[in-house]
Amino acid sequence: MTQPFELPAFYMPYPARLNAHLDRARDHSPRWAAEMGMLEGSGIWTGADLDAHDYPLLCAYTHPDASAEDLCLVTDWYVWVFFFDDHFLETFKRSQDRAGGKAYLDRLPAFMPMDLSAGTPEPANPVEAGLADLWARTVPAMSEDWRRRFSTSTENLLNESLWELSNINAGRVPNPVEYIEMRRKVGGAPWSAGLVEFAARAEVPAAVAGSRPLRVLRDTFSDGVHLRNDLFSYQREIEDEGEMSNGVLVLETFLECTTQEAAEAVNDLLTARLQQFEHTAVTELAALFAETGLDAASGARVLAYAKGLQDWQSGGHEWHLRSSRYMNGAAAPARSPLDGPGGLDIAGAAATPFGRGAGAVTTTRRAESARARRFRHVPHQRVGPSLLPDFLMPFDLRLNTHLDGARERVKDWAHRVGILDGVPWTEAKLADYDLPLCAAGLAPDASADALDLVSAWLAWGTYGDDLYPVVFGRTHDVAGARAATRRLGQFMPVEDPAAVPPPVSPLERSLADLWPRTAGPMTVAARRRFRETIDVMTASWVWELDNQAQNRIPEPVDYVEMRRMTFGSDLTMCLCRLGHGPKVPQEIYRSGPIRSLENAASDYACLMNDVFSYQKEIEYEGEIHNGLLVVRDFFDCDYPAALRIINDLMSERMRQFQHVAAHELPVLYDDFGLDDEVRGILDGYVRDLENWLAGILNWHRYCRRYRESDLRRHSGRGWPLGGPTGLGTAAARIPLPAGA
Numbered sequence: 001m002t003q004p005f006e007l008p009a010f011y012m013p014y015p016a017r018l019n020a021h022l023d024r025a026r027d028h029s030p031r032w033a034a035e036m037g038m039l040e041g042s043g044i045w046t047g048a049d050l051d052a053h054d055y056p057l058l059c060a061y062t063h064p065d066a067s068a069e070d071l072c073l074v075t076d077w078y079v080w081v082f083f084f085d086d087h088f089l090e091t092f093k094r095s096q097d098r099a100g101g102k103a104y105l106d107r108l109p110a111f112m113p114m115d116l117s118a119g120t121p122e123p124a125n126p127v128e129a130g131l132a133d134l135w136a137r138t139v140p141a142m143s144e145d146w147r148r149r150f151s152t153s154t155e156n157l158l159n160e161s162l163w164e165l166s167n168i169n170a171g172r173v174p175n176p177v178e179y180i181e182m183r184r185k186v187g188g189a190p191w192s193a194g195l196v197e198f199a200a201r202a203e204v205p206a207a208v209a210g211s212r213p214l215r216v217l218r219d220t221f222s223d224g225v226h227l228r229n230d231l232f233s234y235q236r237e238i239e240d241e242g243e244m245s246n247g248v249l250v251l252e253t254f255l256e257c258t259t260q261e262a263a264e265a266v267n268d269l270l271t272a273r274l275q276q277f278e279h280t281a282v283t284e285l286a287a288l289f290a291e292t293g294l295d296a297a298s299g300a301r302v303l304a305y306a307k308g309l310q311d312w313q314s315g316g317h318e319w320h321l322r323s324s325r326y327m328n329g330a331a332a333p334a335r336s337p338l339d340g341p342g343g344l345d346i347a348g349a350a351a352t353p354f355g356r357g358a359g360a361v362t363t364t365r366r367a368e369s370a371r372a373r374r375f376r377h378v379p380h381q382r383v384g385p386s387l388l389p390d391f392l393m394p395f396d397l398r399l400n401t402h403l404d405g406a407r408e409r410v411k412d413w414a415h416r417v418g419i420l421d422g423v424p425w426t427e428a429k430l431a432d433y434d435l436p437l438c439a440a441g442l443a444p445d446a447s448a449d450a451l452d453l454v455s456a457w458l459a460w461g462t463y464g465d466d467l468y469p470v471v472f473g474r475t476h477d478v479a480g481a482r483a484a485t486r487r488l489g490q491f492m493p494v495e496d497p498a499a500v501p502p503p504v505s506p507l508e509r510s511l512a513d514l515w516p517r518t519a520g521p522m523t524v525a526a527r528r529r530f531r532e533t534i535d536v537m538t539a540s541w542v543w544e545l546d547n548q549a550q551n552r553i554p555e556p557v558d559y560v561e562m563r564r565m566t567f568g569s570d571l572t573m574c575l576c577r578l579g580h581g582p583k584v585p586q587e588i589y590r591s592g593p594i595r596s597l598e599n600a601a602s603d604y605a606c607l608m609n610d611v612f613s614y615q616k617e618i619e620y621e622g623e624i625h626n627g628l629l630v631v632r633d634f635f636d637c638d639y640p641a642a643l644r645i646i647n648d649l650m651s652e653r654m655r656q657f658q659h660v661a662a663h664e665l666p667v668l669y670d671d672f673g674l675d676d677e678v679r680g681i682l683d684g685y686v687r688d689l690e691n692w693l694a695g696i697l698n699w700h701r702y703c704r705r706y707r708e709s710d711l712r713r714h715s716g717r718g719w720p721l722g723g724p725t726g727l728g729t730a731a732a733r734i735p736l737p738a739g740a
Contacts, residue, residue: 061315175652189222202304379622432704441695540565569602
């Protein structure tokens with residue numbers, strides 16, 4: 001069969017190594033699979049199928065240092081997960097039996113009890129039998145925290161198969177951001193990361209397991225595994241299985257390009273994700289250890305875990321080159337950046353016991369060009385007024401009737417808490433920014449008091465976002481920013497919302513005023529969740545300062561995910577949910593459809609802000625955190641081309657929002673058996689998010705924050721083209737304090 005595209009040259013910075021216990025795993029694996037009923041008679045596999053797939057080779061490559069016993073156990077896990085994938089395909093995907101698939105999946109968590117003494121049901125099929133056996137053999141060596149995390153990733157892996165089935169039913173190709181998010185759950189790499197902790201005896205300490213650096217290591221690992229698999233499995237998934245969930249197909253559809261061009265773009269994204277993994281490990285782990293006071297032994301486990309993830313990447317690549325399961329003929333030859341006509345070839349450094357595999361090379365010229373380009377941005381380039389496309393906005397704007405009064409009251413509040421002291425805001429800037437206009441669109445039916453509260457929160461978040469670059473960014477004082485951010489937590493007590501220390505800055509004083517007014521009526525659990533939205537936002541401001549100090553344009557996926565935090569999406573959406581009360585179960589808010597709905601809305605709003613603020617951020621502020629700049633850097637394209645891509649992505653995210661609301665939420669309601677009252681609350685939340693989107697677009701159009709005339713006026717210097725540009729000129733743009 002002819003391949004649909006030529007495999008690209010892969011960036012693979014770590015050579016694959018083979019576990020010495022491979023033969024023992026090969027001997028054990030078919031016996032275990034037969035005992036579980038997965039081979040002859042299952043209707044899915046024969047012994048010959050299992051031998052051809054060679055999962056022991058996969059695990060021997062991906063866990064090169066595991067003991068013989070652990071390698072056999074990890075291999076059994078992979079036999080089980082691949083059998084599940086094929087079993088679900090044959091039983092439910094091909095017949096498009098969603099109801100049967102859900103009933104099948106609903107039983108599986110019962111075979112993963114936190115306490116083994118609780119027992120499990122009687123297995124009814126090989127998947128259940130295998131899971132019960134594996135769980136009992138694995139979890140005694142791991143903590144309860146690991147058990148919860150691994151159980152969650154296993155359930156995600158299983159349950160999100162319904163998402164794939166729904167997309168097949170709808171004949172729908174997901175958009176790129178949606179695909180990356182869902183592929184992590186469906187593809188199972190976070191699940192594989194959990195097994196790395198087990199096999200490497202490197203369990204991640206609970207104190208840091210939820211931190212940004214560990215999340216990024218896990219997610220970049222996951223995306224690398226999945227994007228590589230998409231390149232190798234395109235032919236099988238698209239031509240044989242009728243899948244809609246493959247990264248090559250996703251970019252081929254979104255970019256309207258050839259399959260070969262899409263494959264190259266997927267490989268570029270794979271490279272970017274691997275380089276983000278390296279960057280995070282080198283620049284963020286040490287700071288995390290110091291900030292959390294992690295002891296040496298715990299820090300060593302984290303580093304061993306990171307090494308285990310690296311081993312998995314290189315070993316997984318090598319296995320894909322050899323497995324009969326994938327398209328791997330005529331793979332692109334490995335090339336070194338030093339290669340040229342008659343040049344030096346150092347690719348042999350990545351040789352394996354079976355000879356050098358395609359792409360098994362330290363790096364490629366294309367990968368290193370992309371890496372270097374990310375650090376070469378010259379700030380304050382002249383770009384001219386921001387270009388505005390024809391935004392897709394299907395929702396009508398409604399404005400709160402208390403808007404005029406809110407404008408006066410937020411000014412009085414801002415004076416009272418001291419955020420108009422001239423750095424970085426003045427009363428004129430507050431009036432121009434007109435945050436109550438945004439609040440009036442977000443909350444068109446709110447009372448005057450409620451609108452004032454939303455206006456003040458928007459003012460506080462925007463003020464803080466403007467303040468950090470001025471106070472900490474221009475001197476690269478990341479340590480000072482971390483200290484200031486930690487202090488903000490003292491003004492958001494969970495147990496007693498009024499118990500706060502004396503504030504020492506306008507940012508603290510304004511937060512100390514807002515927190516008890518908002519959190520006072522909440523339950524303790526709701527306060528904790530609300531505080532998390534603010535902690536996430538303020539921590540993301542420090543992330544921006546870190547990148548700014550390194551002059552590093554963010555990698556695309558990391559940017560999109562962090563942009564939701566810097567924009568304060570969770571905070572403002574949480575304000576929309578204040579009236580829901582305890583009637584909506586928290587698992588509904590954590591469900592895939594609700595998160596998909598919120599993320600789609602958030603990405604639309606964040607990218608819209610990037611479009612409006614392009615001149616402000618790139619030319620006037622020397623900023624690097626803008627989606628258009630990220631796209632320009634990744635695709636090495638010009639501003640108009642980046643704008644087309646961003647606008648297309650915004651439109652796709654808007655269509656996804658509408659798709660989830662129309663098609664996925666009703667299924668969620670049925671799956672959870674929600675009553676009419678709860679369904680009405682959630683339908684109202686969709687309308688709240690529609691107001692949120694329409695209100696944010698209206699505010700961007702009519703506030704006086706982004707137009708060139710406003711930028712000149714706000715710069716305070718009257719430069720004819722916005723002031724001097726280039727390195728070394730940032731000091732000329734620091735606003736003077738009032739009266740200076």
